[in-house]
Amino acid sequence: MLQLLKIEWLKLKNYRTFWILSGLYIFSILGLNLIVFRIQQTIYEAKEGQGMAEMILGRTPYSFPITWQMTAYVSSFLLFIPGLLLVICLTNEYSFRTHRQNIIDGWNRREYISVKIALAFILSAVSTVFVTITAAIFGFASGSSLSFDSFQYIPYYFLQACSYTMVALLIAVIVKRGGLAIGIYFLYSLIIENVIRVFLNFRGDNLGQFLPLQSSDELIPLPILQNVQKRVFEPANPTVMLVLVLVYLSAYVYFSIRKFETDDL
Amino acid sequence: MAILTVENLHKTYTNVQALKGVSFTVPKGSVFGILGPNGSGKTTLLGIIVDILRATSGSVKLFDEVPNPTHRKRIGTFLETPNFYHYLNAVQNLEIAAAIKGHGKEDIDRVLQLVNLDQRKYHKFSTYSLGMKQRLALASCLLGNPEVMIFDEPTNGLDPVGIAETRELIKKLNGEGKTVIMASHLLDEVEKVCTHVAILQKGTLITHGHVDEILAQEDIVEAGAADSSQLLSILQQYPGGGKTSLNGHLEVAFSPGTADLEAINRFCFERGVTLNHLRLRKKSLEAKFFELTQNKN
Numbered sequence: 001m002l003q004l005l006k007i008e009w010l011k012l013k014n015y016r017t018f019w020i021l022s023g024l025y026i027f028s029i030l031g032l033n034l035i036v037f038r039i040q041q042t043i044y045e046a047k048e049g050q051g052m053a054e055m056i057l058g059r060t061p062y063s064f065p066i067t068w069q070m071t072a073y074v075s076s077f078l079l080f081i082p083g084l085l086l087v088i089c090l091t092n093e094y095s096f097r098t099h100r101q102n103i104i105d106g107w108n109r110r111e112y113i114s115v116k117i118a119l120a121f122i123l124s125a126v127s128t129v130f131v132t133i134t135a136a137i138f139g140f141a142s143g144s145s146l147s148f149d150s151f152q153y154i155p156y157y158f159l160q161a162c163s164y165t166m167v168a169l170l171i172a173v174i175v176k177r178g179g180l181a182i183g184i185y186f187l188y189s190l191i192i193e194n195v196i197r198v199f200l201n202f203r204g205d206n207l208g209q210f211l212p213l214q215s216s217d218e219l220i221p222l223p224i225l226q227n228v229q230k231r232v233f234e235p236a237n238p239t240v241m242l243v244l245v246l247v248y249l250s251a252y253v254y255f256s257i258r259k260f261e262t263d264d265l
Numbered sequence: 266m267a268i269l270t271v272e273n274l275h276k277t278y279t280n281v282q283a284l285k286g287v288s289f290t291v292p293k294g295s296v297f298g299i300l301g302p303n304g305s306g307k308t309t310l311l312g313i314i315v316d317i318l319r320a321t322s323g324s325v326k327l328f329d330e331v332p333n334p335t336h337r338k339r340i341g342t343f344l345e346t347p348n349f350y351h352y353l354n355a356v357q358n359l360e361i362a363a364a365i366k367g368h369g370k371e372d373i374d375r376v377l378q379l380v381n382l383d384q385r386k387y388h389k390f391s392t393y394s395l396g397m398k399q400r401l402a403l404a405s406c407l408l409g410n411p412e413v414m415i416f417d418e419p420t421n422g423l424d425p426v427g428i429a430e431t432r433e434l435i436k437k438l439n440g441e442g443k444t445v446i447m448a449s450h451l452l453d454e455v456e457k458v459c460t461h462v463a464i465l466q467k468g469t470l471i472t473h474g475h476v477d478e479i480l481a482q483e484d485i486v487e488a489g490a491a492d493s494s495q496l497l498s499i500l501q502q503y504p505g506g507g508k509t510s511l512n513g514h515l516e517v518a519f520s521p522g523t524a525d526l527e528a529i530n531r532f533c534f535e536r537g538v539t540l541n542h543l544r545l546r547k548k549s550l551e552a553k554f555f556e557l558t559q560n561k562n
Contacts, residue, residue: 007364015352092350100317101348105365105405106338109316265317 004115063142065149071135072157083168091178113260124161156219163216166252274323283309298459306468307448341406342415347398351391376404395422416447484524487514489542
């Protein structure tokens with residue numbers, strides 16, 4: 001596997017689009033959290049509302065230990081970017097037809113698709129590392145002292161990132177064409193799944209939470225206003241969601257391998 | 266040892282039967298041409314051999330074994346189009362190909378020199394002309410000095426100099442004892458370069474064997490006389506003459522090198538016919554090809 005990853009590195013290291021987007025993505029994680037952090041400061045430090053915010057909203061969301069959950073929650077809105085990177089990496093190969101050449105030159109199909117799946121997990125891990133750092137930065141900036149109490153939201157975030165990148169990978173392997181895959185991926189992750197969720201929620205008791213990406217979103221609920229949230233709808237059962245996310249991830253891995261191994265390339 | 270054995274290969278796409286039971290064997294040390302018009306199934310056949318297409322039924326053997334990725338590492342293959350990363354230069358692209366084949370970087374300069382691409386080796390692939398892309402694909406095939414090479418229309422898109430160089434290269438490789446399997450729709454290319462040929466049409470293998478036997482060009486004798494029908498009946502009795510046909514002049518086919526104009530002239534004169542036209546020519550390769558492909562229809 002290490003040898004395969006080295007070759008993947010040869011493909012990526014001089015690919016400027018990839019690095020520019022990655023750089024902007026990391027900057028955006030910091031930036032988006034900074035925006036929300038500033039809003040928090042404005043609300044909690046307003047003179048006339050002394051204590052009110054704390055009473056209604058709960059503790060400042062960027063202070064330890066809630067910062068792990070808050071930063072993961074806010075950053076998850078940017079998860080379509082690692083997915084986009086993965087779609088680009090895969091569909092490039094289809095349009096350059098290098099996916100065929102790699103096989104012709106002596107990789108077997110399993111090796112080719114495994115290294116792409118590994119890439120999805122690596123990108124998710126890197127994203128998780130930056131989110132962890134960001135969470136710590138804002139935790140300290142809130143003037144609280146380090147605590148790892150609800151640190152489980154960081155591994156949850158990793159699973160959520162894996163869900164987004166693996167859905168992207170699966171769409172790319174099925175669709176193969178760059179523009180179309182990007183379009184479908186964005187529309188599905190940002191709009192279509194939410195539409196389906198709303199419809200399902202009409203029909204049954206919060207059925208929408210079991211959808212592929214939504215189930216991973218449910219792992220990290222918004223940490224403020226939780227009392228209010230509880231009155232509006234039943235919060236998802238974390239254990240059920242965790243199992244469901246793992247089942248979905250295994251399904252993505254299985255179907256992408258199967259698709260690539262049986263197709264004409 | 267056979268380099269490649271194909272047995273009763275079928276391939277069906279959604280609506281098209283691309284291969285209908287193709288079988289042949291490529292002997293070691295040959296330049297094996299797969300000849301056929303566009304859409305005859307050449308690329309499909311090669312694609313199945315290198316495992317990027319799945320055969321519907323039938324079997325392929327490489328080096329007398331069931332194909333595996335290790336075999337492909339020992340074969341330099343250039344299929345259909347030059348497939349490279351557009352944003353990388355020639356050296357970076359070849360580093361990837363070499364790494365997949367399990368070689369180091371040491372061979373890259375040599376192969377780039379062989380195809381005259383060393384001047385532009387640090388330029389991005391996307392800036393290359395079609396001919397240069399083609400050369401890079403050939404260079405990639407030569408990495409690690411493999412014993413077998415598969416080329417799909419290797420001279421497509423090259424200028425006349427490039428075509429001549431590529432054909433020389435193939436002959437040189439064969440001279441070093443390497444086996445080359447190449448697909449082409451160009452008859453004279455196959456005739457000039459190959460030792461063996463398989464002719465494919467609409468997914469059916471029409472014939473295969475030594476080039477000299479299959480593409481042997483028959484002698485054609487054209488003859489004319491005032492009374493064509495009398496001439497026809499006389500020439501039909503001429504010993505050694507093959508098929509006769511009326512095509513402006515009367516045409517008689519002879520196996521290569523056996524037509525004797527003097528004897529024909531005497532033969533006709535002795536039977537009371539004076540010729541007003543007598544000419545010997547070679548049957549064109551194209552005509553030969555049409556004959557081969559039409560007999561089976």
